[in-house]
Amino acid sequence: MRFVIAQMRHETNTFSPIATPLTAFCRGADANGPVTGEAAVRACEGTNSAAAAFIDIVRSQGDEFVMSLLGSAVPSGTVSAEAFEFMSERIVAxxxxxxxxxxxxxxxxxVAEGFPDAEGELLRRIRAVAPDMPIAVALDFHANFSAALVNNATAITGYCTYPHVDVYETGMRAARTLMAALRGEVQPFILSRTLPMLTHMLRQSPQEQPMKDIMDRAMAAERDGEVLNASVFGGFPLSDIPHVGLTVLLVADAGQRQAAQQLLDELTQMAWARRADFVYPIEPMAQSLAYAKTLEGGPIVLVDHGDNCGAGGSTDQMAVLAEVMRQGLDDVVAGPFCDPEAVAQMIAAGVGQRISLEVGGKTDTPAMKLKGQPLKLTGRVQCITDGNYQVTGPMFTGVRLSLGRTAVLDVNGILVMVCEKPQEPFDAGVFTHAGIDLARKKYILIKSRQHFRAGFGPIARHIVLVAGPGVCSSDYSLFPFEHLPRPIYPLEPETRLEFAAA
Known part of the structure; x- marks a missing residue:
C-alpha cells in the first residue's frame, strides 16, 4: 500500500500582531519554511511527533509512503494566504x-487568510480530488472544530495531555484505527459535540481538575473498547472564529453507535456542569511577584502567561521583568525575550563587554491597545550562541529547535536571555544550551502557560503564575471578539446548553 503523510501545524491567535508567512513553518535552524521528501523524513523520524508515528507504522507493515510536507510554526497571527496555498497544494498534489x-x-x-478553519479546508480539498480516501488526523489538544474538519475525516485523535507529551502515541491511535479500517475490520464513524464555552488554558490541563477525570473517562473508554477512539479537546479560545469551544470527539465502529452516543452525552455533561471551574481568576502581577519573594528555596519558576509565544505572544513584553527588578528579586535568569535588534547590539559589543541598550517593547498589539515599552538595561554580555538545541525533555523529544542568534546579558546578577526567534520554553535546553545551570538559580522567569511544566516542573521548588500584559491574557474581557458563536460562557454567564452534534 502507499500512504501520504504530512505535517502542517499552527495555532493561530487572531489577535496576535506577529505575521505568519511561509518561512515561519520551520522550527529548526533552517528558516526557509517547510521541508518535503527525504529532508522531511530525516527531520521527523525518531521524534515525539504524530508524523513520526505514521512513518513507523507504515514501515512496520512493509508499505510505502511519501512525506509530502513537514511544516510547523510557532503560534502567531493569521497564516498568510500564500503559506496556506503552498502547503495545502503540496499535500493535495x-x-x-x-x-x-x-x-x-x-x-x-x-486560521488562514480567507479560511477560519484551515485544516477543514485542507481536508475538503483532499476529498475533492479523492472522494473516498481514508484520512486519519492527529490533532493538538487545543483544536477547534468546524463541520468541515469532522465530516471529511475517517479517524481523528487528540493529545490527552497538556503539556503535550503523548504526541507520538496520538498519531499511533489514529493510525491504528485507519489501518483496521483498511483491513475491513472496522467501519469507523465520528460523533462530536462542541460546547458553548471558552475555557481558560490555565484550567484545561488533564493533569488536574476540572479536566482530569473527564479525560480519564475518555481514555478509559478507548482503552476498554467502548469506542475506537475518544478525545477531549480544551479548544483554543484566542481565535475569533465561529467554531471555538470545548469539544468531545469519538470515533466508533458501526456496532458501537448507542454506546458512543451515551459516552458523548456523559462527557459533555460532565464538562458543562463544571464550566465555572474552567475559569481562571486573575491576580495582579505585582501581588504574585511579592508572594514569590516570600518563598524559601529554589528554583522558583515565575511564569508570565500573558505574553507566551506558545499562544501567539510577541515575547517582548517587558513589564514582568521590570517589576521583578523593581521589587528587588535577585539571582534571576529571565527569558528568552525575542528582540533581534538587541541581539545584534550585544553581538557587536562582544562577550565580556558592558553595554547599555533597550530590550523588548518593539511590538505594538493594536487588538489589545498595547504599545511596546522597551526596558533600558545595562550589563555585561555573558555569552553568545547560535541558539540551536535538541529537545531532551518529554515534550516533542528529539526535535531540533532554534532561537536564532542568542545572547545573555548579566544585569547585576540577573541573567537576561535575548534571541532572534520566539520559542516557548517547554524544554530546559533554551537555557542550558547557553551554559546556564538552572538548578543553581533562585528564580527562573519564563513566558509560558502550561508547557513549561514538561521541562521545568521537575526542577521547580515553587511555581508562581504571573499575569503580565499581552495578547495571551486570561482576561477575556480585554479581547474584541466579533465572530464567536454567541452566547458563549463565560462572556455570557447565563448561556444555556443546547446539544448539537457536529
Missing part, C-alpha cells in the same frame, strides 16, 4: 498522484 490513504499531523486551530 501528493494525494492526486495516487495513494491508498492519508495520515495528517495537524494542529486544529489554524
Amino acid at each position: 501528493s494525494v492526486r498522484a495516487g495513494c491508498d490513504a492519508v495520515m495528517l499531523d495537524l494542529h486544529g486551530a489554524m
Whole structure:
C-alpha cells in the first residue's frame, strides 16, 4: 500500500500582531519554511511527533509512503494566504498522484487568510480530488472544530495531555484505527459535540481538575473498547472564529453507535456542569511577584502567561521583568525575550563587554491597545550562541529547535536571555544550551502557560503564575471578539446548553 503523510501545524491567535508567512513553518535552524521528501523524513523520524508515528507504522507493515510536507510554526497571527496555498497544494498534489490513504499531523486551530478553519479546508480539498480516501488526523489538544474538519475525516485523535507529551502515541491511535479500517475490520464513524464555552488554558490541563477525570473517562473508554477512539479537546479560545469551544470527539465502529452516543452525552455533561471551574481568576502581577519573594528555596519558576509565544505572544513584553527588578528579586535568569535588534547590539559589543541598550517593547498589539515599552538595561554580555538545541525533555523529544542568534546579558546578577526567534520554553535546553545551570538559580522567569511544566516542573521548588500584559491574557474581557458563536460562557454567564452534534 502507499500512504501520504504530512505535517502542517499552527495555532493561530487572531489577535496576535506577529505575521505568519511561509518561512515561519520551520522550527529548526533552517528558516526557509517547510521541508518535503527525504529532508522531511530525516527531520521527523525518531521524534515525539504524530508524523513520526505514521512513518513507523507504515514501515512496520512493509508499505510505502511519501512525506509530502513537514511544516510547523510557532503560534502567531493569521497564516498568510500564500503559506496556506503552498502547503495545502503540496499535500493535495501528493494525494492526486495516487495513494491508498492519508495520515495528517495537524494542529486544529489554524486560521488562514480567507479560511477560519484551515485544516477543514485542507481536508475538503483532499476529498475533492479523492472522494473516498481514508484520512486519519492527529490533532493538538487545543483544536477547534468546524463541520468541515469532522465530516471529511475517517479517524481523528487528540493529545490527552497538556503539556503535550503523548504526541507520538496520538498519531499511533489514529493510525491504528485507519489501518483496521483498511483491513475491513472496522467501519469507523465520528460523533462530536462542541460546547458553548471558552475555557481558560490555565484550567484545561488533564493533569488536574476540572479536566482530569473527564479525560480519564475518555481514555478509559478507548482503552476498554467502548469506542475506537475518544478525545477531549480544551479548544483554543484566542481565535475569533465561529467554531471555538470545548469539544468531545469519538470515533466508533458501526456496532458501537448507542454506546458512543451515551459516552458523548456523559462527557459533555460532565464538562458543562463544571464550566465555572474552567475559569481562571486573575491576580495582579505585582501581588504574585511579592508572594514569590516570600518563598524559601529554589528554583522558583515565575511564569508570565500573558505574553507566551506558545499562544501567539510577541515575547517582548517587558513589564514582568521590570517589576521583578523593581521589587528587588535577585539571582534571576529571565527569558528568552525575542528582540533581534538587541541581539545584534550585544553581538557587536562582544562577550565580556558592558553595554547599555533597550530590550523588548518593539511590538505594538493594536487588538489589545498595547504599545511596546522597551526596558533600558545595562550589563555585561555573558555569552553568545547560535541558539540551536535538541529537545531532551518529554515534550516533542528529539526535535531540533532554534532561537536564532542568542545572547545573555548579566544585569547585576540577573541573567537576561535575548534571541532572534520566539520559542516557548517547554524544554530546559533554551537555557542550558547557553551554559546556564538552572538548578543553581533562585528564580527562573519564563513566558509560558502550561508547557513549561514538561521541562521545568521537575526542577521547580515553587511555581508562581504571573499575569503580565499581552495578547495571551486570561482576561477575556480585554479581547474584541466579533465572530464567536454567541452566547458563549463565560462572556455570557447565563448561556444555556443546547446539544448539537457536529
